[in-house]
Amino acid sequence: MSCIEVHSLSKSYSSILAVDTIDLSVESGQVFGFLGPNGAGKSTVIKLLTTLIQPDSGQISVLGVNAIKEPLKIRKKIGVVLQQPSYEPTLSVEKSLEKYGMMWNVDKKTRQIRTEELLESFELTQIRKKKNEDLSIGQRRRVQVAREFMHDMDLLFLDEPTVGLDPSARRKLLDFLKNKVKDTGMTIFYTTHVLTEAEYLCDNIAIINNGKIITVDSPNELKNRFGNEKTIKIHVSEQFIQLPNLLKDIPDCNIEKSDGIIITIHSTNSEIVLMNILKILNQNNIPISDLSAMPTNLEEIFLKVVSDSDASNN
Amino acid sequence: MHPIIRLVNRNITISVNPGFLIWQVIFPLIYIFVAGFAYTALIDNVPFGNKDLTYPAFLASGMIGFNIMNSTLVSGIIIWNDRRHGMFEQIMSGPFTRVHYILSNIATIAIIGLVSAGLIAAVGYPVFFESVEFSPVTIPLIIFSSITGAILFGSIASIISTRLRSSEGFNVIINTVFLFFAFVSTAFYPASGAPQPLATIFYLNPLTYLVDIIRAGIFGTITEFVILEMVILAVLASILFIIATRLLTKLDF
Numbered sequence: 001m002s003c004i005e006v007h008s009l010s011k012s013y014s015s016i017l018a019v020d021t022i023d024l025s026v027e028s029g030q031v032f033g034f035l036g037p038n039g040a041g042k043s044t045v046i047k048l049l050t051t052l053i054q055p056d057s058g059q060i061s062v063l064g065v066n067a068i069k070e071p072l073k074i075r076k077k078i079g080v081v082l083q084q085p086s087y088e089p090t091l092s093v094e095k096s097l098e099k100y101g102m103m104w105n106v107d108k109k110t111r112q113i114r115t116e117e118l119l120e121s122f123e124l125t126q127i128r129k130k131k132n133e134d135l136s137i138g139q140r141r142r143v144q145v146a147r148e149f150m151h152d153m154d155l156l157f158l159d160e161p162t163v164g165l166d167p168s169a170r171r172k173l174l175d176f177l178k179n180k181v182k183d184t185g186m187t188i189f190y191t192t193h194v195l196t197e198a199e200y201l202c203d204n205i206a207i208i209n210n211g212k213i214i215t216v217d218s219p220n221e222l223k224n225r226f227g228n229e230k231t232i233k234i235h236v237s238e239q240f241i242q243l244p245n246l247l248k249d250i251p252d253c254n255i256e257k258s259d260g261i262i263i264t265i266h267s268t269n270s271e272i273v274l275m276n277i278l279k280i281l282n283q284n285n286i287p288i289s290d291l292s293a294m295p296t297n298l299e300e301i302f303l304k305v306v307s308d309s310d311a312s313n314n
Numbered sequence: 315m316h317p318i319i320r321l322v323n324r325n326i327t328i329s330v331n332p333g334f335l336i337w338q339v340i341f342p343l344i345y346i347f348v349a350g351f352a353y354t355a356l357i358d359n360v361p362f363g364n365k366d367l368t369y370p371a372f373l374a375s376g377m378i379g380f381n382i383m384n385s386t387l388v389s390g391i392i393i394w395n396d397r398r399h400g401m402f403e404q405i406m407s408g409p410f411t412r413v414h415y416i417l418s419n420i421a422t423i424a425i426i427g428l429v430s431a432g433l434i435a436a437v438g439y440p441v442f443f444e445s446v447e448f449s450p451v452t453i454p455l456i457i458f459s460s461i462t463g464a465i466l467f468g469s470i471a472s473i474i475s476t477r478l479r480s481s482e483g484f485n486v487i488i489n490t491v492f493l494f495f496a497f498v499s500t501a502f503y504p505a506s507g508a509p510q511p512l513a514t515i516f517y518l519n520p521l522t523y524l525v526d527i528i529r530a531g532i533f534g535t536i537t538e539f540v541i542l543e544m545v546i547l548a549v550l551a552s553i554l555f556i557i558a559t560r561l562l563t564k565l566d567f
Contacts, residue, residue, distance in 0.1 A: 050407045051407075052403065052406060052407055053566075072409065072411055075407060075408055075409055075410075076409045078407075080404070080407040080408070082400065082403055082404065082407065084400045084403070085399070085400050086399060086400030086401050086403065086404040087399055087400070087401070088328050088399070088401060089395070089399060090328055090331055091327070091328060095327075099323075099324055099327055102320060102323060102324070103320050103321070103324055103405075103408065104408065104409065105315055105320060105409070
């Protein structure tokens with residue numbers, strides 16, 4: 001069943017077209033990743049889906065409700081962690097959670113139970129009495145995300161929730177989200193710049209650039225579609241400036257960069273390219289200190305898709 | 315619980331802190347008991363309607379209106395803080411509408427205004443009890459004017475908070491405006507003794523109307539002019555409330 005359905009959605013600010021006639025469908029019970037470079041239109045799409053702003057044209061249905069006609073009905077069923085920090089400076093961490101639950105009309109007993117659970121899950125127990133204004137950016141971000149779980153929801157929007165978190169807190173949050181989806185069947189709409197996060201967490205990913213959705217697929221399918229090439233890295237023992245010249249005639253050998261010691265190559269035919277490279281290095285008595293051939297990761301796919309999209313726009 | 319009540323609960327929790335209480339109680343008390351009695355040597359009894367009030371009684375009744383006005387700063391501070399700290403957007407992405415947000419702010423300042431007025435009335439009572447003349451008409455009059463005044467000044471604070479983003483700008487503008495209201499009014503001194511141009515300016519200030527109505531309610535001197543002042547106060551409050559609501563409705567994210 002579709003949780004979010006978007007058709008021909010457009011939104012512009014003054015003369016800038018932030019979202020350009022996009023179509024999108026998100027199935028229930030999954031983590032849906034929404035990726036794109038800065039200014040691609042991610043936050044605008046989130047604001048449209050959470051009914052904070054109205055579109056210029058197009059249709060939005062969230063949880064089966066028309067977002068343009070009944071925005072409040074949608075907002076009662078969703079949770080939103082926006083990109084910008086939001087907090088009550090004078091409230092303590094535990095009071096922030098408690099009051100947020102009250103704002104969502106959660107009964108007092110449930111609020112108390114959830115406050116304790118979330119303080120524990122987000123490792124906030126030690127700082128529970130600290131005021132928000134005295135917290136670090138990462139601690140404040142944890143409170144902001146934890147707070148959203150004070151109330152029940154069918155769909156959660158997370159706009160770059162791991163900004164400011166250390167690697168351990170980041171991994172704990174991702175695991176917490178994974179478990180929530182598994183336990184409750186909720187849907188998460190997730191934007192991030194950290195592509196390893198998207199790869200770890202998301203069932204499906206959409207990539208947006210210049211207000212247009214370029215592709216939507218699962219991380220594995222994206223790799224199959226765009227990642228048929230491998231990255232070869234060769235580290236030679238001493239600097240050899242002529243190295244790129246020696247390798248340039250090998251078919252399907254795309255040299256990305258070389259400083260004479262480390263050379264990075266992309267190829268869709270990596271085994272044969274690798275054999276040719278070794279042969280040339282051997283003939284020229286160039287000793288190798290390290291060599292690797294890695295499958296393309298999501299980050300490289302993202303960069304490729306976005307640069308292809310920019311190129312076609314230009 | 316209704317969304318507006320939930321937001322009022324939240325507003326009061328974030329606004330009422332020790333600093334605010336000290337400001338709301340200690341400051342007027344110093345005025346009433348220090349300035350009030352110190353200036354008695356300089357200011358004779360003050361004629362008000364058909365009565366002759368002592369200066370401390372005159373000042374204490376004026377401080378009720380002054381305190382209502384001061385308490386409405388809360389409205390501007392809530393809106394400004396919510397915008398600065400991302401809570402306005404967060405609240406608007408939750409189970410609330412802008413109308414809920416606006417009405418909850420008005421309800422918050424009405425509650426804080428009434429409590430402030432009651433507090434100063436209770437503390438100032440020993441100062442003005444000799445001249446008090448409450449009746450079934452005057453008490454509703456005081457409550458009406460307190461709420462109307464709270465809406466009026468709360469709307470002004472809200473309008474300022476929607477137009478300014480920098481903390482310096484917000485503080486300078488709101489303090490200047492409220493300082494003008496406080497000192498160019500009949501809260502601290504009667505208009506009758508002031509030079510004519512200044513006395514005229516007093517009546518371009520809504521705090522003068524609020525203070526006059528509260529005094530009339532406390533001392534039982536309701537005249538046709540006081541009723542006219544009530545009408546002006548209500549009309550001004552309505553206009554400013556509509557402007558504040560429109561500006562809040564148009565706030566973008």
